[in-house]
Amino acid sequence: MEPVRVRAATAGELLALQRIEVASGEPFREIGMAEIADMPPLPLDALAAYQRAGRAWVAGTPTGEPVAFVVVDLVDDAAHVQQLSVHPDFTRRRIGAALLDHVSVWAAGRGLPALTLTTFRAVPWNAPYYARCGFRELMPEELTLGLTAVLAAEAGLGLDPAARVAMRRLTG
Template identity: 40%
Template sequence: MIHIRPARTDEIERVREIERVSATRFLGTDRAWLAQDEPTDARTLAERIGSGGLLVATEADGPIAFVMFRPVEGCAYVEQIDVLPSHARRGIGAALLAAVAGLARARGWPALTLSTFKDVPFNAPYYARLGFEPVEHPTPGLAKIRAEHEARGLDETARVFMQRRV
């Protein structure tokens, strides 16, 4: 049985490992280089834990998935969501997003936003099935995120911002 709860600081390295292993899903795509990308740094993960912006999905042996989010312009911006490939296609990602939506409602945030690849089946098409819609005109906060992505080397022409009301 899967349980979703706030992450703990002693789980930071496990979260980084989940991110690292999950990135292997990009192997065999034109985004294979993402499998070599460094996972989120421990300092950022600790900050998200401190602000209540990092949830983990766990089984008996510990975390198997996570979602990291932060407030951006009064909405919950989903920075990263990863599920171990061995646990994919079980609704765990959708459950994590539902948990974030619940927290967003409680915090008075009206929507979830995220940035994702347009053409990768487990990215934009997946989020569209979960009710996310493309953001036609990025806000200043989303434009700042786009600039951060470009500074990391991401091709923003291949990405889309999406939003779902909570």
């Protein structure tokens, strides 16, 4: 296994990030969620905004080729993982975990006590994976106003609220 290095995304890599996101959606097709696989990637202008704000990171091979990325919003008192994508050719190598650990250190350095995310409850590489990475499901009474808004926006895009879950992990 080739080691990966986490670093800030560059403006010249944004198209590659879109390709990674599209490729990472393909496994949803195999579990009967073609509508998720067919969703468009984050727009280039959104990726550019994350990159300019210093909230976009890639995991790259030693030659520098990005194979995974994460972008982060600030939601309430947390660094919110808006998108984490690993190219299917590079799964099961702890690359996603390395990106999450990087974001955790970044967030802690900015005084943010936690990471949050929303994901599919029953997809094996979603909520169960994040639980193995130290996230825990938030109960409805624990949802912040910001996370409630994120979940509502996802429902507006057609994602079934009953299939979604918000999760949190302490930084540090």
